[in-house]
Amino acid sequence: DGMLADLKQWYAQVGLPVTLRELGAAGEPSDAELSLAAELSLKARHAANFDRTLDVATLAAALRRHA
Incomplete structure (x- = not known):
């Protein structure tokens, strides 16, 4: 997805977290957490x-793909 790639690139350029781990998640989140x-x-x-x-x-699945 081009828009998502562009957004992730911009986030990285300005120092924003791109993944849940970068946001502070200690490990892989469970399905319940997502x-x-x-x-x-x-x-x-x-x-x-x-x-x-x-x-x-749908949103939980997207979060899982980009965790």
């Missing part, structure tokens, strides 16, 4: 700005 992170993230107002409706399972 589901909780997805659930809480989807409650934020900015979640309505995605080009499609996301659900907890």
